[in-house]
Amino acid sequence: MDTPSNLDVLIFDSSAYTRSLLLERLACLADCSIHAYEAWVDKPLDQLLANASVVILNHHVNDTPPFDFLQHIKRALPDSLVVVISSPGAPHRALEALHTQQSCIDRLFDKPIDLEQLSAFLSERIAAQRQQKKLNYEHLNLLRFLPTGALRRIFAQPTPGSAELFDMTVMFTDIRDSTQLIVRESARAYFANLNRVLASQAELIRRYDGMVVKTTGDGLLAVFEGAARCHLALKCASAIQQSVEAKSTPVGIGISDGLVLTGILGTAEHFHFDVIGAHVHLAARLCSKAAGGEILATQDVASKARFIFESHPLQDALTVRGFNETVPCIHITI
Amino acid sequence: MKSQFSDQQLSHIIDQSLIYQCACPAQVAKHLIGLRDLYEYQQNCINQTATDKAVHQRIAADTLRAHVALEECLYEVLFLEEWDMATLTMPASLQKTPRNF
Numbered sequence: 001m002d003t004p005s006n007l008d009v010l011i012f013d014s015s016a017y018t019r020s021l022l023l024e025r026l027a028c029l030a031d032c033s034i035h036a037y038e039a040w041v042d043k044p045l046d047q048l049l050a051n052a053s054v055v056i057l058n059h060h061v062n063d064t065p066p067f068d069f070l071q072h073i074k075r076a077l078p079d080s081l082v083v084v085i086s087s088p089g090a091p092h093r094a095l096e097a098l099h100t101q102q103s104c105i106d107r108l109f110d111k112p113i114d115l116e117q118l119s120a121f122l123s124e125r126i127a128a129q130r131q132q133k134k135l136n137y138e139h140l141n142l143l144r145f146l147p148t149g150a151l152r153r154i155f156a157q158p159t160p161g162s163a164e165l166f167d168m169t170v171m172f173t174d175i176r177d178s179t180q181l182i183v184r185e186s187a188r189a190y191f192a193n194l195n196r197v198l199a200s201q202a203e204l205i206r207r208y209d210g211m212v213v214k215t216t217g218d219g220l221l222a223v224f225e226g227a228a229r230c231h232l233a234l235k236c237a238s239a240i241q242q243s244v245e246a247k248s249t250p251v252g253i254g255i256s257d258g259l260v261l262t263g264i265l266g267t268a269e270h271f272h273f274d275v276i277g278a279h280v281h282l283a284a285r286l287c288s289k290a291a292g293g294e295i296l297a298t299q300d301v302a303s304k305a306r307f308i309f310e311s312h313p314l315q316d317a318l319t320v321r322g323f324n325e326t327v328p329c330i331h332i333t334i
Numbered sequence: 335m336k337s338q339f340s341d342q343q344l345s346h347i348i349d350q351s352l353i354y355q356c357a358c359p360a361q362v363a364k365h366l367i368g369l370r371d372l373y374e375y376q377q378n379c380i381n382q383t384a385t386d387k388a389v390h391q392r393i394a395a396d397t398l399r400a401h402v403a404l405e406e407c408l409y410e411v412l413f414l415e416e417w418d419m420a421t422l423t424m425p426a427s428l429q430k431t432p433r434n435f
Contacts, residue, residue: 021353060349061345087348088367088368090345111351112360112361
């Protein structure tokens with residue numbers, strides 16, 4: 001996800017002289033890219049406005065009336081700041097309705113303007129916009145950790161200690177031979193590499209509608225919901241194994257499916273989401289047995305997924321705590 | 335209200351003087367627009383008493399006098415600054431920033 005970057009400020013002014021004045025005097029606006037245009041007509045507006053945060057129109061009495069232009073901006077960019085500079089009298093009165101009634105203009109300045117006042121106004125509003133963008137960015141980042149399906153209701157009113165049963169596909173990933181990697185690399189380099197690998201896995205899990213429950217040292221625990229959960233989990237696992245990161249840092253993956261107890265653990269001050277149950281143990285056990293580049297899943301997962309990759313039954317049937325009988329499993333090597 | 339400069343012409347003069355610090359003709363033009371607004375406003379006022387009528391007449395008369403004086407002032411200022419009087423265009427020598435950017 002992109003971080004908030006420079007804000008684009010667009011100046012529209014039909015006069016080269018006043019356009020140059022505005023450009024020169026507004027160059028002091030911090031972290032803004034300022035672009036000036038002679039006119040708004042005959043321009044691919046949507047392209048121009050794509051990243052605009054502030055639009056300044058210096059309207060001259062002989063210009064084409066800018067009503068359509070200003071309405072278009074507010075339709076296309078409702079969060080943008082639109083500033084119009086006009087002559088007092090009739091031009092101001094004509095634009096006043098757009099300012100007060102239609103809210104297409106955020107601020108209407110009369111000429112001649114005090115540029116210090118204009119700069120101060122823009123600086124203040126741009127700072128507010130930047131703060132809003134930062135908050136939006138952080139909000140989007142937080143959303144990445146939230147579930148998408150039925151689990152969302154647990155997050156809507158998180159109550160530590162309460163739990164619900166859900167049918168889920170559980171997936172564990174774990175880096176193989178991590179001890180050797182830690183010894184071979186510096187701690188800082190290993191941590192950076194670990195973060196890169198886990199971030200890549202988390203991105204793929206999100207892409208396949210899964211949810212990262214937590215990191216588990218050198219791997220992740222993720223869950224998938226819904227009718228297609230087994231298919232999505234296996235597709236996600238194969239995408240992880242085919243990723244560039246997994247080629248350089250091999251991982252093993254274990255997948256199981258069934259009823260899982262989900263809930264919030266902790267206190268009101270500090271809590272986290274977790275999943276518990278026999279199928280969580282089973283997925284963890286499969287993960288621990290999977291070699292680098294290998295996916296181990298229960299036969300049940302493979303059957304529900306109708307997965308297109310070639311799979312082979314696991315020779316040694318697994319005995320797992322919580323299961324009365326051995327569990328038939330398959331392995332997929334990418 | 336008789337006038338030497340139309341509303342459009344006054345706006346055109348103001349348009350060329352964007353910045354407060356270098357806008358003497360624009361300041362005069364702006365006040366002329368203000369006087370015209372004031373004159374129009376008081377013309378629409380209701381005269382319910384004799385005092386009202388006297389007040390409005392006084393405002394109208396003084397607004398007209400001020401308007402004539404300021405229009406003459408603007409004409410003189412434009413002439414002194416060597417504006418193109420036909421097109422009411424500011425001379426390049428008065429422009430504070432290079433055009434090239």
